[in-house]
Amino acid sequence: MPPRSNNPRSGRVAIICSNNGSNCLGRSLLLADLLRPQWDASVVGVQTTARPWEPGASFDVPVRSFPIRSAAQLPNAVAWLRKEVQGARVIVCKPKPTSLGLALAAGVRPSQAVLDVDDWDLGFGDAPGSRGELYRRAPYYLKTLLHPGRFNSYLGVRAAFGLIPAFPHRIVSNGWLRRKVGGELLPHVRDSSMFDPAGVDREQRRAALALSARPWVGFIGTIRPHKGIEDLIAALSQLGGVNAPGLLLAGLSAEHVAEERALLAAAQERLGEDRVRFAYKFPFRELPSYLAAPDVICIPSRPGATSAGQIPAKLFDALMMGKPLVISDAHDTSDVDADAAVRFHAGDVSDLAAKLQDLCGSPAHQERLGARARAVALERFDYAAARSVLVPLLERLPPQRG
Missing domain, CATH: 3.40.50 (Rossmann fold)
Known part of the structure; x- marks a missing residue:
């Protein structure tokens, strides 16, 4: 202490x-x-x-x-x-x-x-x-x-x-x-000096996580039923091809071992082991590098009172790190400009799949979205x-x- x-x-x-x-x-x-x-x-x-x-x-x-x-x-x-x-x-x-x-x-x-x-x-x-x-x-x-x-x-x-x-x-x-x-x-x-994409060695973290050349979609945080991870897995399972996006789950908690093992098994079964990577809890100071590693961050929360009254902290982490972001409309994100994140209808797996396919397939769109996210974060969420x-x-x- x-x-x-x-x-x-x-x-x-x-x-x-x-x-x-x-x-x-x-x-x-x-x-x-x-x-x-x-x-x-x-x-x-x-x-x-x-x-x-x-x-x-x-x-x-x-x-x-x-x-x-x-x-x-x-x-x-x-x-x-x-x-x-x-x-x-x-x-x-x-x-x-x-x-x-x-x-x-x-x-x-x-x-x-x-x-x-x-x-x-x-x-x-x-x-x-x-x-x-x-x-x-x-x-x-x-x-x-x-x-x-x-x-x-x-x-x-x-x-x-x-x-x-x-x-x-x-x-x-x-x-x-x-x-x-x-x-x-x-x-x-968030502290913009800590969550600074220029201060992170992205390639080093990608190598440590064994992220291949395919696009990777990241969910960073603990797993709970209202967070919609199952919807994210289902959406990614609709996307095929040699370079189909992979899934990175980072920050898993040993407190929910049975739930997380079942979820990982389901992800590997539906996506294949080569499209799934995961990491358990890590020190908070390492969070920026875990956010930097995937190409896109997804917050797929399901609809309901639990999600409606909560704004995930990981939204602000991703914005401050200038990450291309896909988030469900279960949360009140009216303070985040429309051009700073891609939104999909909460619980609609097909809509989520379409949004992920469009974003993962366009590096130029990712770059524009990430730049706008960082600008909004510096203005409002510092x-x-x-x-x-x-x-x-x-x-x-x-x-x-x-």
Whole structure:
């Protein structure tokens, strides 16, 4: 863990993460990282795993965690958090019991904190699909609410979302969430100096991944049902010929071994082993090279509430790296110009196949699209744009007092 910063310029900022052991830490680290030139920013939060989220080790940001396994430890977590935020301005990441709930219990007043809503978490996991399903599953939800190790159950998250209006200072990651809960728009911005295509040895990474001369379509990230990887495989299976595009899956997680093995087996069966490459988790600092390696990046998310309220962080990674990008219309990407990405109708495999065939077959189109993507990212999704939103909010807040 990096040492505490002694930056005296603007004071301390404590960013409360809902779980330092999961990818929730990514957004918290991003906010801390973009504030670090001006503020003494750090991330604090509970941790339900043995180690912090591994990709986060690449950030030069202090992360302090309270390991927790049972609800019996919550009073100690509250006391610990109260000390951590004392004297700091506070950002609460995600309206969840283990971030917003603990913050309130630790004495953080809603009027004296910035609340960050970056996902529609009510659409994830065991969320009911209808009111009738909610009633039918009520016994299950009550059971999970009382489970000593189930801190962010559906009912708990729902209760936390109900508290959002109490926080006058809010930021959201996309326009869909802004229409839902209000607040200032602060997308998943990126550090343009790190995500710089000129600073990456693309050919070295391609060689390490054994990417042949055929065009390669990359999906970078963890595999989840709503992300549409099966649709991407099905679309690529419709494209034939000697130089048919291949599929690169990178960033796979050992936490979902069975699912990923089944997906890889399906990809190899439908595409052939020579058209499939994969790589497991890698340090965050290596992400630019993995993005640079394929010819095209695809974000094939399926339609639904989970996708609608979320803008994948990998969209901004790809834009900043100047990658030709194909993305489904399941997400609100109105801030991304039409000429900076190719869109297809979510869930429509034939439409996706046609868009991939056109783009993979035209290096000139790839070059134009990538150049425009980089220009849009530098204008709207760089750290400087985010600071112009977040810093004025923080300057209105008083530091927390014990």
